[in-house]
Amino acid sequence: MKGEFMDFDEAVEHYLAGRPVAEIAAGLGLKSTGSLNERLRKAGVPKREPFRRGRRKDEIPGLEEAAARYLRGEPAEALAAELGVDRTTLDRRLRYMGISPADRAFAEEPVEPRRARRGHNGNRKDLPDEEIAARYAAGESVSALAQAYGVSRSVITRRLDEAGVAKRNRAQAMSMRMKQTPPAERKRLAQAAHEVRRSMGDHLPASLLRARARERNFRQHLRIGEEELAAMLAERGYPPYFQKALGPYNVDLCVPPVAVEIHRSTAHPLVNPMYRERARRLIDAGWRIVFVWLNPLNGKQAPKKSAWALPTPVLADKIVAHLQAARRDPSSVSQYRVIRGSGEDAPFGSLDPDQRAVIPAPEGVPYPPR
Structure with missing residues (x-):
């Protein structure tokens, strides 16, 4: 009952006697019946038959x-x-x-197994089971065997199961079919597939769709330093876009024609080949790129393990100056810059801005070519 407490041995006795599990759990101070069932299982207590309304039938004789x-x-x-x-x-x-x-363990003289399924008229069709198994192992398909013997696929499948033959999966069946298909037929099948694909028309690549979805759900992808720097830029009259989709890429912050990438690492941003290729494509599309290089805090500066230095107002001022220069002179947009979180300029790295194509940024958001 509610408010009645008992030890576990007493709870086991009540359980075996048929007392409701909810009452026993309450008596032990447990919050759920699942916890009680788990403790009973670990203690080796046999599970009792669930309660059924009405009178239980007598035990089954024999x-x-x-x-x-x-x-x-x-x-x-x-x-x-x-x-x-x-x-x-x-x-x-x-x-x-x-x-x-x-x-179940079969005795030395096993009982005769259950007979195979019969047809609707009670007669089992006489088929050469060994021959069917041999032809299937040689590479013939279930459909071809069913057609050859005038039966359904299920009949052939059942006979193979009874013979203990391992059936091929879809990939194995397709591979076997292609091996037995003449070159002219394979060419015809491939041509039909190409025609279907061409009839579907041109669709946006999956990478573009993923980038646009990431922009719509940008709050799920915010990381250290992005909101702080965005707030500083907004105070200076340049509110940025978060996770703006530029073709297949997403940039952390974007105030056209400047894309800001926040890099959290001890290594230079352009050490990674993936970032270098990304920067080349964005610059070729007419964007200025500012890499913000945040370093981890060390020693007493770090409030917790793996803490990162946050952007400073000096950094925000330099980004604004970079943005204003790009808007004053659109012909100089195809450049990049690396700035530390403190506002100090960092080395450019291995990407040479003088070798980049100078393409003015359009009014909208261009898609970098791939």
Whole structure:
């Protein structure tokens, strides 16, 4: 009852006596019946039969003998018919006795296995099972065998199962089919596939769609320093876009024609070949790129492990100056710059801005060519 407390041994006695599990869990001070069931399972307490409304039927006579015969390998359907119950009832009673199909072990003289399924008229069609198995192993498909013997695919599949033949999966079946297909037929199939693809028209590449989806859900991708720098730029009259999609790429902050990438690492931003290629494509599309290089705090400066230095107002002023210069002289947009979070200029790295193509940034947002 509510407010009544008991020890675990007493709880086990109440459980075996049929007391409701919710009351026992409350008596032990547990918050859920699941916790009680887990403790009972670990203690090896047998699971009791669930409560059913109405009067429980008497125990099935001969159930223990049927269980022993079941373990010896006799089919459950035949045992259920002898006991006068259905198969579901017998399976449930066997589970309550702790018997599962995995426990079955065939005796030295196994019981005759259940007969194969019959057709609707009760007659099993006489087919050369060994020949079917041999032809399937040689590479013929289930469909071809079914057509050859005038039966359905399910009949061939069932005969292969009875013969213990391992069936091919879809990839193996397709590989086997292509090996047996003449070159002219393979060419015809490939041509048909190409025609279907061409009829679908040109669609946006998946990389563009992913970039646009990331821009729509930019809040899920905000990282250290981005919101702080965005707030500083907004105070200076240049509110940026977050995770702006520029073709297949997303830049951390964007105030056209300047794209700001915040780099959190001890290494130079352009050490990574992927970042160099990304920068080349964006510069070729007419964007100025500012790499903000944030370094980790060391020693007493770090409030916690792996803390990063945040952008400073000096950095925000330099980005604004860079942006204003780009808007005054659109012909100089195809450049890049690396600035530390403190506002100090960093080395350019291996990307030479003099070798970049000078393409003025258009009014909208261009897509870098790939």
